[in-house]
Amino acid sequence: MKSRTRIPTTPLLMILPSFLLAMSIIGYPILDLAWTSMQEVSRFGKMMGFVGLANFAEVFRDPLFYSSLVRTVIWTVAVVGGTLIISLPIAIMLNDDFYGRGLARVIVMLPWAISLTMTAVLWRWSLNGRAGLINATLMDFHIISEPIEWLATAPLAFTVEILVGILVSIPFTTTIFLGGLSSLPQDSYEAAVVDGAKPWDLFRYITLPLMKPFINIAIVLNVIYVFNSLPIIWVMTEGGPANGTDILVTYLYKLAFRFGQLGKASAISLIMFSVLFVFTIAYVLMVMRQEHDNTAEEVKHDA
Amino acid sequence: MTPKLKKSLLYWLLLSPLCVVILLPFGIMFVTALRPRDELFVYPPTWTFSEFRWENFVEMWVKTNFGGALLNSLYVSLTSTVIAIALSIPAAYALSRYRFSGKGLYRNFLLMTQMMSPIVLVLGLFRLMVHLNLVNSLNSLVVTYVAFNMAFTIWMLQSYFNTIPRELEEASWIDGATGFTSLVKIFLPLAIPAMVVTAIFTFINSWNEFVLALTLIRSQNDYTLPVQIFSQVAGRYQVEWHHVMAATVLATVPVAIVFSWLQRYLIRGMALGAVK
Numbered sequence: 001m002k003s004r005t006r007i008p009t010t011p012l013l014m015i016l017p018s019f020l021l022a023m024s025i026i027g028y029p030i031l032d033l034a035w036t037s038m039q040e041v042s043r044f045g046k047m048m049g050f051v052g053l054a055n056f057a058e059v060f061r062d063p064l065f066y067s068s069l070v071r072t073v074i075w076t077v078a079v080v081g082g083t084l085i086i087s088l089p090i091a092i093m094l095n096d097d098f099y100g101r102g103l104a105r106v107i108v109m110l111p112w113a114i115s116l117t118m119t120a121v122l123w124r125w126s127l128n129g130r131a132g133l134i135n136a137t138l139m140d141f142h143i144i145s146e147p148i149e150w151l152a153t154a155p156l157a158f159t160v161e162i163l164v165g166i167l168v169s170i171p172f173t174t175t176i177f178l179g180g181l182s183s184l185p186q187d188s189y190e191a192a193v194v195d196g197a198k199p200w201d202l203f204r205y206i207t208l209p210l211m212k213p214f215i216n217i218a219i220v221l222n223v224i225y226v227f228n229s230l231p232i233i234w235v236m237t238e239g240g241p242a243n244g245t246d247i248l249v250t251y252l253y254k255l256a257f258r259f260g261q262l263g264k265a266s267a268i269s270l271i272m273f274s275v276l277f278v279f280t281i282a283y284v285l286m287v288m289r290q291e292h293d294n295t296a297e298e299v300k301h302d303a
Numbered sequence: 304m305t306p307k308l309k310k311s312l313l314y315w316l317l318l319s320p321l322c323v324v325i326l327l328p329f330g331i332m333f334v335t336a337l338r339p340r341d342e343l344f345v346y347p348p349t350w351t352f353s354e355f356r357w358e359n360f361v362e363m364w365v366k367t368n369f370g371g372a373l374l375n376s377l378y379v380s381l382t383s384t385v386i387a388i389a390l391s392i393p394a395a396y397a398l399s400r401y402r403f404s405g406k407g408l409y410r411n412f413l414l415m416t417q418m419m420s421p422i423v424l425v426l427g428l429f430r431l432m433v434h435l436n437l438v439n440s441l442n443s444l445v446v447t448y449v450a451f452n453m454a455f456t457i458w459m460l461q462s463y464f465n466t467i468p469r470e471l472e473e474a475s476w477i478d479g480a481t482g483f484t485s486l487v488k489i490f491l492p493l494a495i496p497a498m499v500v501t502a503i504f505t506f507i508n509s510w511n512e513f514v515l516a517l518t519l520i521r522s523q524n525d526y527t528l529p530v531q532i533f534s535q536v537a538g539r540y541q542v543e544w545h546h547v548m549a550a551t552v553l554a555t556v557p558v559a560i561v562f563s564w565l566q567r568y569l570i571r572g573m574a575l576g577a578v579k
Contacts, residue, residue: 010482012397018390018391018393021449026424028427028431029428029430029431030419031427032430036427036430098314099308100311104314104318104322106563106566107322107325109566110562110563113559113562114555114558114559115512116511119328126327128544130348131544132348134331136348136350137350175566228420230422231513231514256426265426269427280414280415
């Protein structure tokens with residue numbers, strides 16, 4: 001049994017302010033959403049009474065919910081997948097010593113410094129069908145013969161938004177991979193090279209397995225961020241044309257702040273919250289397992 | 304050719320498509336911000352234009368109320384950074400130096416708050432701010448930014464605090480200093496670089512935040528920069544793109560410069576704390 005002689009109050013007092021703030025700003029809204037999702041809410045936010053799961057039923061009857069859901073899955077899988085495939089080789093290059101590496105790092109990290117809103121505004125203008133300089137550049141290089149209306153049709157606009165999504169996710173992902181690569185043991189590489197291993201073998205049999213925990217963390221974190229990302233789609237097309245680029249967050253935002261359907265919007269929020277919660281638990285378990293591994297390793301080193 | 308030079312050429316060749324895609328919009332931003340209005344919609348579109356119209360920046364400043372939005376952004380970002388750091392220092396110190404029950408639990412709690420994105424909670428947050436009578440007040444943004452940034456700041460600070468040797472404080476206790484004086488006189492001065500880096504990243508996060516600012520601030524006078532620039536683009540029949548791009552230049556270039564200088568510290572900090 002644990003001894004209960006002395007309760008350490010000092011550290012608890014030290015974490016108390018941050019805990020209280022997080023509880024009131026992040027914890028309370030979750031409860032409020034749960035409450036609102038089971039109410040009939042007027043257009044002006046007035047509670048009209050308890051309706052149980054009626055809002056959820058309405059969400060599940062709504063075809064726009066399903067099309068947004070499907071698009072959310074496509075958006076998340078495509079952006080996260082694309083980001084990982086591009087970021088790993090970039091991190092491997094940036095981790096290696098070459099001329100101009102500092103400059104390359106700055107350029108690759110640059111999209112991180114610019115807000116998603118500004119990036120989206122910038123791309124919306126660059127892709128302008130009539131005056132956009134992307135069209136001008138592609139025409140100068142004779143890649144296309146006439147301007148393309150990039151954002152006027154939903155499938156093309158959505159594809160472009162996915163590409164921009166990948167672009168802005170690369171810096172963060174590359175950073176995680178750089179952190180991972182810097183911790184890989186150099187001696188296994190040296191031993192393998194002595195044994196005559198080719199670069200591809202080194203990657204396949206040493207880098208990839210050792211990077212696995214970092215790849216897993218990058219997947220979970222990116223899924224959470226991308227799943228929740230509103231600005232790119234909101235600024236570039238506002239979910240249009242004809243709801244054709246809506247994902248759950250943009251649909252949720254429209255329901256809540258444009259159409260005033262607060263009950264339904266709360267229900268969608270809660271559904272999304274549950275999905276996020278599952279991913280968060282997965283992440284916490286992953287981090288804990290890794291910490292456990294690290295501690296085990298430290299103990300091994302100490303011994 | 305030396306192997307390193309060969310490798311460098313190969314790497315730059317492989318990186319060049321990405322570099323082009325990253326830098327191209329910046330080029331477009333500059334040439335749009337500087338061109339005369341009537342050369343915006345020439346057909347076919349061209350990169351070239353007749354003269355550098357620096358007055359675009361002056362016109363933009365007046366027409367888009369850039370100064371007001373800049374002040375709002377500065378107020379929100381500075382205040383939330385200061386409060387976030389002030390609340391995070393004791394928490395990070397406790398996590399770094401004390402063993403107590405619930406420590407692991409608290410770290411996981413922080414992780415979860417980090418995962419909870421504002422957009423999923425936006426409706427609840429909006430209703431909370433309505434109750435607190437804070438809608439349209441920049442302070443609503445301050446408290447939410449502090450709350451949503453705290454996990455990251457505590458995490459970063461803790462990872463740096465762990466690298467400061469405990470012996471320094473212990474020595475000062477032996478010399479008779481109380482816990483608090485040794486904290487203020489010995490520990491915190493050593494932690495200043497970490498606090499500065501963490502503060503700047505918190506500042507950039509707050510500076511760039513969009514969803515909450517779009518939702519909680521309804522009057523144009525209180526818009527922060529991202530919302531102000533978005534409002535110049537959204538739902539307008541005619542967008543003054545040369546003004547929008549001039550505003551984007553002013554709003555992003557300083558942040559990008561600071562960030563380029565700082566990003567290696569972020570990589571180190573994340574390698575130390577967040578990922579490991």
